[in-house]
Amino acid sequence: MSAVCRxxxxxxxxxxxQMIQGYAEKGIMLxxxxxxxxxxxxxxVVAEEEGNVIGCGSLCQLGHDLVEIRSxxxxxxxxxxxxxxMLLEALVVEARRRKIPKVMALTYxxxxxxxxxxxxxxxxxxxxxxxxxxxxxKKQHACDEIAVLKVLN
Numbered sequence: 001m002s003a004v005c006r007x008x009x010x011x012x013x014x015x016x017x018q019m020i021q022g023y024a025e026k027g028i029m030l031x032x033x034x035x036x037x038x039x040x041x042x043x044x045v046v047a048e049e050e051g052n053v054i055g056c057g058s059l060c061q062l063g064h065d066l067v068e069i070r071s072x073x074x075x076x077x078x079x080x081x082x083x084x085x086m087l088l089e090a091l092v093v094e095a096r097r098r099k100i101p102k103v104m105a106l107t108y109x110x111x112x113x114x115x116x117x118x119x120x121x122x123x124x125x126x127x128x129x130x131x132x133x134x135x136x137x138k139k140q141h142a143c144d145e146i147a148v149l150k151v152l153n
Contacts, residue, residue: 003054003083005090008044013037015053016044016071023073028108032071045090047074047083054078057087059094062104062126067095069105088116092150101152106145113148123147 008016016037023029032040040058047055057072069091074083095103104126107113114120126147 003047003049003078003081003086005045005047005086008041008046008056010038010041012044012046012053012056013041016046016056019053019056019073019075020071029071029073044071045087045094047078047087049078055083055087057091059091061100065100066102066104066126067098067100069103072105084112085116088113092152096152103150103152105148107148108145110146110148113150116150118148118150121147121149125149 013034017032017034020029020032020037024031037044040060043058043060045057046053055074055078058070060068060070062068069088072084072087072091074087092103103118104121105113105118106123110120123145
């Protein structure tokens with residue numbers, strides 16, 4: 001059976017929390033509380049296989065012309081099957097639907113994003129991101145993530 005991508009529902013909060021927490025404990029994703037996930041559930045898409053949530057991603061509007069891809073992750077054992085690209089494409093489609101021309105992410109998986117049509121850019125071109133999230137990050141003054149951008153046409 002192959003994975004399907006769908007909008008997240010409140011029933012997905014616990015599996016989302018567990019997946020994001022696992023990445024956060026490795027220092028590669030910002031943690032999200034269950035309360036935050038509850039508030040932001042409408043921004044998430046999930047990959048599901050045989051009734052199990054196996055991947056997720058979300059969009060965060062940073063400005064009138066910019067959204068960020070956040071919390072993009074796949075459970076161990078499901079990587080390398082195109083599920084991340086499927087989630088990423090669903091988020092890009094949603095940005096297009098909203099008529100938002102720029103999609104960015106901060107990532108350690110640069111080659112994945114480049115393969116999916118993003119370009120590496122200087123993170124300083126995103127002051128919206130810095131003031132939204134970076135002020136809460138323990139790596140704020142020594143950020144080692146790479147900024148990527150896709151301009152939609």
